[in-house]
Amino acid sequence: MQLFAFLIDGLLIGFVYGIAAMGMTLIWGVMNVINLAHGPIIALGCFGVYLLATQLGLHPYLALLIVAPLGLVAGMLFYRLAIQRVIDAPRLSSLLATFAINMIVIGLGTAAFSTNPRALDVQLGSLSFGPVTILGTRLVAALASIATAAGLYWFLYHTRPGKYVRAVTNNRAAAELVGIPSQQVLALSFGLGCMLAAVSGALIATFFPFTILSGDVYQQKSFVIGVMGGLGHPLGALLGGLILGMMEGLLPAFLPTTWVPVFEFVLFVIILLVRPAGLFGGKK
């Protein structure tokens, strides 16, 4: 029964990891860009909710609904300013462009907020059965993650812009030949990836303290999940997030907790060697 408590905690946080990783893998899949600004955007999501809640008095979950479109717009802006010019250049150029965004956001964020920890006090109670206690905030975060993933799939499969995104992912040149405005679609895709990062950050802020540097940890996890689930495979990312969350939940039952990252990155290397397309298929 106690093992079940480890598992539930791991799975609940795994959904949030999944949403963070979906953002990264979407960008990776559509435009072959490894977004090194992913972590700072997650941190900006935390601060977005924090500022709206503490300065304007909005409920954090209402603030999340504002942070999501802001993340989309910020992502599209980042694309126009830094990525668009190097999208067809060698891959290292886009890597450096996103690294530059990372440094700029961290620098400005440190100047504006310092690196002092912030926290939101969100109380939603808890559900208890036996040794298992599920916190309301984590349950809501998991449900919000599922809803976000479902919304993304509906968008990709049932809307015209979503179909354009899939078309550009499959074959950008062919998509352009049939009149799909690829630059706009790429900007939209980068915006969507950033929106997912911001949403995951906003959810994290409802139960963990954070600083402007907090996104780095989730960025690293997103890499592992992205590789595990399959590059450019959003559903794979969500499932990868659940697997990582489950590992983080269950491994401490048998090992010192400090060993968990070792296992995570060993798994990362093994998947790269044995199954580079990821557990659920994707770009190699």
Place this chain on the structure above:
Amino acid sequence: MNTRFAALFVWIFVISLLLPTCGTPAAVAPSQAKEVKAVIGFTASQTGKLNVESTRQTNGLNLWMKQVNEAGGVKLKDGSVVKFESKFYDDESNSARVQELYTRLVTEDNASFLISPYSSGLADAAAVIAEQYGKIMITTGAASDSTYKKGYTLVYQAYTPASKYLTGAIDLLKSTDPAVKKIAIVHENDKFSTDVSNALNDYAKAQGYEVALFEGYDTGTTDFAPFINKIQEVAPDAILGGGHFQDGSTFAKQLYEKKVALKFVALLVAPPEPTFAEIGEASLGIIGPSQWEPQVVFNADSAQKAGLSFYGPAAADFVSAYKASANGEEPSYHAAGGYIAGLILQKAIEEAGTLDTQAVKAVLDKMDVMTFFGHIRFEAGADSHGLQTGHSMVYIQWQNDDAGKLVKEVVWPAEGATSGIKYPIR
């Protein structure tokens, strides 16, 4: 005539040259005493995870400096008066920055004396530089024992060492409920918290306790769910450990949210901070070791009873001066620690009557004095030179007052307690 005038002129000239060199220093009016500047160099964690504690430490040190300068400075044997000037940099809570900045403080800013940064890890990094450049450093906000076992001769510790940080909590638990035998120790994996927890583990076992869980967590950990699940699995009666403010308050909050049934929780660093109460009901009953609390009275009477002399301001004077300088904020032990570091240096310079490092060191080696912070004495032997041997901890607990408001009460040692312990906490 002309010759006599010339001779008189020469005599007046010679006498006017000699006059300033005549007389003793005491004859010089204080306002004319030569003023010497002594630069006190240190780094502060203005950013990063140690910001909360470090800022308070710096506030305390600045208050000392302001008061001593306003009181006219410290008079030296040669009649000159020392006024202090601070020079500091932001170390970003990063030990890699500390060594670079302390080197700069000594070589470029010509610091006469050094005060350590906050935290054992950063102070340990700074101690190497102090020793290397032959500068006296008073460490405060740094309790780790190991720094003083490296053969340093110029580093002096203001705090009670880590090895004694949580051992009193075991004494408190034993005195409160002798039936309890099973405890868990969960601590941050940094130098200070690990030192404290290792000493605690040894002491608890020696006292007959079963340590059912002994595990560290990485610095920066925000999710304590795996640890809480492990704690629930072994079902201890008490949890001890923690690390610093951010992780300690998060850990306490998550223990409360997860409804972990515990009788006794004692965590490092976070509970004595006034802002710990911001986690609300989760703070109720949490115990924390404190180097000092405003309620604790060390004064001329207690000094006399202990056969010591009393030096510096009374606790009430320090508290009111600090509140006036910090927008009414009550001083935490970090603030008092910052002040006491300056006060120790002041006492040593005053007695030595010089700014010479070796003379000040000789006074520090023999120092045995009571202050508002408590008893100050340093180990002078080579094995652990500079280790604090006079000071001891007090233990606070967050309780509800009659109006239901969260207040800090001193619950241990019994002779200094302001309230009985709330036990079990839930």
